[in-house]
Amino acid sequence: MTNNTPILELKGVTSAYGRIKAIREVSLKVYPGEVVSIIGANGAGKSTTLMSICGVLRPEEGEVWYDGRRIDGLAADLLPPRGLCQVPEGRRIFPRLTVEENLDMGAFFRSDPEGIEHDKNRVFQLFPILLERRRQQGGTLSGGEQQMLAMGRALMGRPRLLLLDEPSLGLAPLIVQQIFHIIREINESDGVTVVLVEQNANLALKNSSRGYVLETGNVIMEDSAAALLANPAIRKAYLGE
Amino acid sequence: MTIRASKLWLRYGLAMAWFFVLLWPLLGIKPEGLEFAVSFAIWIKVAVAAAILLALYQLNKAGAFGFLTRPAAAAGRVAVGAAARVPRWLVLSVVLAAAVSFPFFTERYAHDVAISVLVYIILGLGLNIVVGLAGLLDLGYIAFFGVGAYTYALLSVHFGVSFWLCLPISACFAAVAGCIIGYPTLRMRGDYLAIVTLGFGEIVRIVLNNWMSVTNGPNGILGIKSPGAYWWQGDTLEHIWLNNLEQLYFIILALAVFTVIAVYRLNHSRIGRAFEAVREDQTAAELMGVNTLGIKLLAYALGAVFGGLAGTFFAARMQFVSPESFTFIESAMVLSMVVLGGMGSIPGVILGAVVLIVLPELFRGFQLYRMFVFGGVMAMMMVFRPKGLWPAKRLGQRSEERG
Amino acid sequence: MAGGLRPQKARTPVEFFLQQLVNGVTLGGVYALVALGYTMVYGIIQLINFAHGEIYASGGYMGVILISWLFAHGFPPMVCLGAALILAMGYCALLAMALEKVAYKPLRQSSRLSVLLSALGMSIFLQNGLMLTQGVYDRAYPTEMVQGGFHVHGVIVSYMQCIIVGLTVLLLVLLNLLVYRTRIGKAMRATAQDKTMSALVGINSSRIISVTFAIGAGLAAAAGIMVGLYYGSVRYDMGFVPGIKAFSAAVLGGIGNITGAMLGGLLIGVIEVFAAGYISSEYKDVFAFIILIAVLYFMPTGIMGENVDDTRI
Numbered sequence: 043m044t045n046n047t048p049i050l051e052l053k054g055v056t057s058a059y060g061r062i063k064a065i066r067e068v069s070l071k072v073y074p075g076e077v078v079s080i081i082g083a084n085g086a087g088k089s090t091t092l093m094s095i096c097g098v099l100r101p102e103e104g105e106v107w108y109d110g111r112r113i114d115g116l117a118a119d120l121l122p123p124r125g126l127c128q129v130p131e132g133r134r135i136f137p138r139l140t141v142e143e144n145l146d147m148g149a150f151f152r153s154d155p156e157g158i159e160h161d162k163n164r165v166f167q168l169f170p171i172l173l174e175r176r177r178q179q180g181g182t183l184s185g186g187e188q189q190m191l192a193m194g195r196a197l198m199g200r201p202r203l204l205l206l207d208e209p210s211l212g213l214a215p216l217i218v219q220q221i222f223h224i225i226r227e228i229n230e231s232d233g234v235t236v237v238l239v240e241q242n243a244n245l246a247l248k249n250s251s252r253g254y255v256l257e258t259g260n261v262i263m264e265d266s267a268a269a270l271l272a273n274p275a276i277r278k279a280y281l282g283e
Numbered sequence: 284m285t286i287r288a289s290k291l292w293l294r295y296g297l298a299m300a301w302f303f304v305l306l307w308p309l310l311g312i313k314p315e316g317l318e319f320a321v322s323f324a325i326w327i328k329v330a331v332a333a334a335i336l337l338a339l340y341q342l343n344k345a346g347a348f349g350f351l352t353r354p355a356a357a358a359g360r361v362a363v364g365a366a367a368r369v370p371r372w373l374v375l376s377v378v379l380a381a382a383v384s385f386p387f388f389t390e391r392y393a394h395d396v397a398i399s400v401l402v403y404i405i406l407g408l409g410l411n412i413v414v415g416l417a418g419l420l421d422l423g424y425i426a427f428f429g430v431g432a433y434t435y436a437l438l439s440v441h442f443g444v445s446f447w448l449c450l451p452i453s454a455c456f457a458a459v460a461g462c463i464i465g466y467p468t469l470r471m472r473g474d475y476l477a478i479v480t481l482g483f484g485e486i487v488r489i490v491l492n493n494w495m496s497v498t499n500g501p502n503g504i505l506g507i508k509s510p511g512a513y514w515w516q517g518d519t520l521e522h523i524w525l526n527n528l529e530q531l532y533f534i535i536l537a538l539a540v541f542t543v544i545a546v547y548r549l550n551h552s553r554i555g556r557a558f559e560a561v562r563e564d565q566t567a568a569e570l571m572g573v574n575t576l577g578i579k580l581l582a583y584a585l586g587a588v589f590g591g592l593a594g595t596f597f598a599a600r601m602q603f604v605s606p607e608s609f610t611f612i613e614s615a616m617v618l619s620m621v622v623l624g625g626m627g628s629i630p631g632v633i634l635g636a637v638v639l640i641v642l643p644e645l646f647r648g649f650q651l652y653r654m655f656v657f658g659g660v661m662a663m664m665m666v667f668r669p670k671g672l673w674p675a676k677r678l679g680q681r682s683e684e685r686g
Numbered sequence: 687m688a689g690g691l692r693p694q695k696a697r698t699p700v701e702f703f704l705q706q707l708v709n710g711v712t713l714g715g716v717y718a719l720v721a722l723g724y725t726m727v728y729g730i731i732q733l734i735n736f737a738h739g740e741i742y743a744s745g746g747y748m749g750v751i752l753i754s755w756l757f758a759h760g761f762p763p764m765v766c767l768g769a770a771l772i773l774a775m776g777y778c779a780l781l782a783m784a785l786e787k788v789a790y791k792p793l794r795q796s797s798r799l800s801v802l803l804s805a806l807g808m809s810i811f812l813q814n815g816l817m818l819t820q821g822v823y824d825r826a827y828p829t830e831m832v833q834g835g836f837h838v839h840g841v842i843v844s845y846m847q848c849i850i851v852g853l854t855v856l857l858l859v860l861l862n863l864l865v866y867r868t869r870i871g872k873a874m875r876a877t878a879q880d881k882t883m884s885a886l887v888g889i890n891s892s893r894i895i896s897v898t899f900a901i902g903a904g905l906a907a908a909a910g911i912m913v914g915l916y917y918g919s920v921r922y923d924m925g926f927v928p929g930i931k932a933f934s935a936a937v938l939g940g941i942g943n944i945t946g947a948m949l950g951g952l953l954i955g956v957i958e959v960f961a962a963g964y965i966s967s968e969y970k971d972v973f974a975f976i977i978l979i980a981v982l983y984f985m986p987t988g989i990m991g992e993n994v995d996d997t998r999i
Binding site for chain 2: 751752773777784814817930933934968983
């Protein structure tokens with residue numbers, strides 16, 4: 043947080059599906075070592091923002107900078123090798139690949155067998171259940187296990203910046219706590235910068251240093267997580283008070 | 284600009300090198316030894332042609348033809364503007380008048396070509412109902428043409444039924460065949476449909492080829508009667524056979540005009556809109572109360588009717604049918620007319636039929652290359668101009684084309 | 687039948703049955719090889735690659751060209767066969783990759799109908815290209831290269847059949863290893879299952895699609911050579927009907943399913959030979975189509991069904 047060159051910066055990014063603009067001139071900065079939340083209601087453009095960062099959706103206007111280089115317009119498959127990995131909405135496990143094969147796919151672009159083995163052990167250490175299920179097909183896992191597998195798969199790419207889309211969606215509260223615990227651990231002990239997109243604003247803000255609030259495709263507020271949690275307007279709109 | 288141009292030429296060079304590598308084994312390795320000359324001769328032709336096209340393309344982009352294209356575009360705008368002011372009935376009547384007077388200014392050979400064009404126009408418009416309107420890819424369409432032709436052939440040879448009576452009978456038979464083929468395919472997805480209709484088309488051909496007792500197999504059926512008519516010979520009304528090309532031309536012209544009117548009316552009817560709804564979004568159509576299965580079956584049946592009509596005429600005109608006329612290549616040919624002209628567009632399909640029949644006639648020396656060029660053009664059309672030469676006007680876009 | 691073997695005496699019904707089975711398995715193996723190309727391409731980009739039959743025919747032609755050339759220069763038969771096989775497979779792989787780049791890749795965002803029509807166009811283009819470059823008439827394989835066979839209980843098995851079945855099994859095993867054990871195979875399956883996600887883990891899907899086309903084409907080329915050797919000749923339009931049959935086999939096994947395509951191919955081959963032997967040889971082609979239609983109508987997910995999905999790629 044002390045470093046003042048952002049690892050990720052969006053400058054006035056506008057993205058659209060066909061003629062419908064999903065986000066308008068979104069600007070945000072993420073500094074190395076931070077956990078940043080993007081909160082907002084359903085359809086506010088949170089996932090679109092992530093898709094525009096990682097190259098699945100090409101922004102119509104604006105610039106995306108990552109690690110000192112402009113990355114908008116780059117093909118999506120060029121970003122993971124640079125340390126930008128995503129756990130997308132709905133987790134998107136490869137259903138007919140085994141758990142271990144799913145993890146191998148996360149390290150597809152890497153060619154250091156020892157490093158891959160080391161990271162796989164680290165993933166199994168973080169999520170012991172995956173070790174148990176390593177020969178099972180991804181599609182047969184429960185929702186929580188799939189979320190863990192999706193995070194494990196992203197970690198296999200040895201990311202420096204991890205984008206997480208709704209990690210709590212559809213999961214039991216206990217599992218959600220476990221997942222957020224691991225997110226903090228990844229951030230603190232592995233030094234991975236995390237961008238967290240969440241509908242569950244309370245949980246997200248409690249686990250991050252800063253937050254952005256998206257509403258109908260626009261950033262309407264940005265502040266430290268604590269300030270946002272204390273903001274009466276935010277409490278009313280997103281924290282259910 | 285210069286950097287981009289050099290990159291383009293580099294790509295061209297690479298593509299040509301690759302093409303030569305691909306071409307050489309098939310042409311150059313002989314049991315007697317290796318030979319470069321043949322493949323090199325073909326390669327150099329293609330390379331030069333492609334280079335010229337590429338150069339033209341670049342010059343055009345650089346604006347070298349501005350002195351030509353700018354006045355042409357202006358003239359085009361004027362022409363379009365003028366055409367828009369001419370009432371449509373006038374255009375249609377001029378076209379019709381030209382079509383009717385055509386045989387009086389031309390010779391036998393031209394009549395022959397014109398008859399083929401009109402037959403293919405009917406086939407193209409029939410297939411257009413299935414492919415263009417209802418969005419069901421049918422690769423066995425020529426089977427209906429075959430059913431129509433054989434219906435008339437058999438009825439005419441064995442029972443002496445007249446051509447005019449056979450037109451509706453053949454159409455019915457073809458419609459039934461359409462339903463038979465259509466029914467099992469109704470629930471299939473688009474691409475399975477393509478291969479199944481292809482299979483059905485082949486089944487029909489194989490049956491025609493092997494059912495010796497009825498169809499006389501590959502030898503075909505001879506001695507089919509021409510259409511008959513009563514006409515004044517002097518003072519008495521006598522029965523005559525309409526078997527010269529001029530008379531046949533008018534019959535097929537009438538059938539073609541009937542088809543155009545029928546398809547036009549269909550396009551603008553409730554059923555036509557239902558077809559489009561099924562094509563665009565089957566689930567949505569169903570939710571809006573369209574009976575999608577019935578509509579699809581109707582599309583097959585209606586398409587088949589025109590195939591049957593064209594087939595009846597074909598049998599009467601050739602006075603001979605054999606399974607050879609109903610191969611997959613014919614289906615592909617009709618389909619490429621629809622695609623080339625523009626799916627769902629009546630003038631487009633007519634244009635497609637004219638282009639695909641008349642052009643090969645003009646270049647008779649290249650007869651062998653006909654299907655070769657067709658195939659290539661079909662693929663390139665999909666890449667560069669998927670809507671065809673004369674695209675259909677429609678409201679809104681296809682769902683998958685959006686965004 | 688290759689090898690010029692004749693039965694020693696009149697056959698019993700059991701012997702006839704077994705003979706049909708042997709012939710059917712031989713043919714079925716070849717269909718399986720072609721079907722794999724359809725199923726893999728369909729699995730990864732949901733396209734019926736109509737031009738696949740023409741790739742198979744090109745393989746057959748490359749085979750006849752290379753084998754005759756090598757054989758005429760006095761190489762031993764097995765060397766001829768091996769070299770021709772490898773070169774033809776490589777050539778067809780390149781051809782299929784070029785085809786994909788030219789006719790399918792620019793249409794990745796277009797409607798399915800457009801891609802299907804483009805595939806159909808390329809099929810016609812390649813078939814007529816073969817006709818123009820290689821002529822309209824059959825080209826004979828030097829079948830004298832591998833002659834003879836042996837009798838087992840009145841059933842004739844030619845050495846050529848042994849080679850065909852052996853090679854087919856070898857290729858199928860290699861393919862399975864490739865798809866399930868290697869990094870590129872896993873990436874292929876991942877791409878088939880979720881293209882966006884595979885891009886998000888750094889897989890270049892265009893490259894994987896190219897590889898898929900190349901593998902399918904290689905198998906088809908091998909099948910083309912074997913069919914040429916089995917029947918003794920190739921023809922420019924030899925790809926059309928076997929193409930539909932192999933596609934039927936892929937559908938029968940459940941499209942996108944590799945094991946299914948192998949089984950489906952075997953079944954279609956056996957059914958065709960039995961239908962020709964017991965019912966009518968004129969209508970043998972009809973049976974494959976009827977199976978195709980029946981399968982699509984009654985069990986569109988194929989014999990492997992949707993629940994047995996571990997073998998879908």
